[in-house]
Amino acid sequence: MNASQKEAWFNLVVVLAALLMVAALVPFLGKGAMGGFGLLGFLGLSPVFFRKQQGAVVLDERDTQIRLRSQFCAHLVFWLLFVLAAMSAPAIYGWEGSVPVVLVMQSVFCGLTVIQGVSSLATLIQYGRGGHDAA
């Protein structure tokens, strides 16, 4: 497993943990459950996986290509969901209605979750297709 795969797994676990935390806290805290998204702060630790090791390459041109494709997939999914959410707002709140502030805040965390989750999944899928380790 290379640095990019480790990072993808780490990010996926953090995203899933944050979602589970929020889901678990909602019955007790209501809107305060959004604090569970604070776990997403651990995403900032991912550069640790790319520390320079003596004599070894941690990121090369193939990793960069996989990374770019993953980010493209993530932003595509995010954009589709964003458009869908924006277009469905009038149906939920009416043309003259107003969107709750908490929903705007949640959308930021949800967007981050979608981008990191899809990007990590796409990365792992692409490495999975790239052949297995050989001698």
Add this chain to the structure above:
Amino acid sequence: MIRRLRFDHGEMTQQELAVRVGVTRQTIIALEAGKYVPSLLLAFRLARVFGVSVEGVFQYQDGETGPSAVKLPDGK
């Protein structure tokens, strides 16, 4: 072909080759499996390490796109 070239050059390991051309071992594995098309720069580096021309390592297939467009000379 890369695998054969490695063995022809003192049974070079994938890791040794990876370090010499500046990529990860996984990229060498993907190249040997024909699942990754390298950049021109990497192709030249590989050819330089083995002391052959680029076409001694990779061959272009007319009319193909993606990874199948570049074949290793042994047909892989």
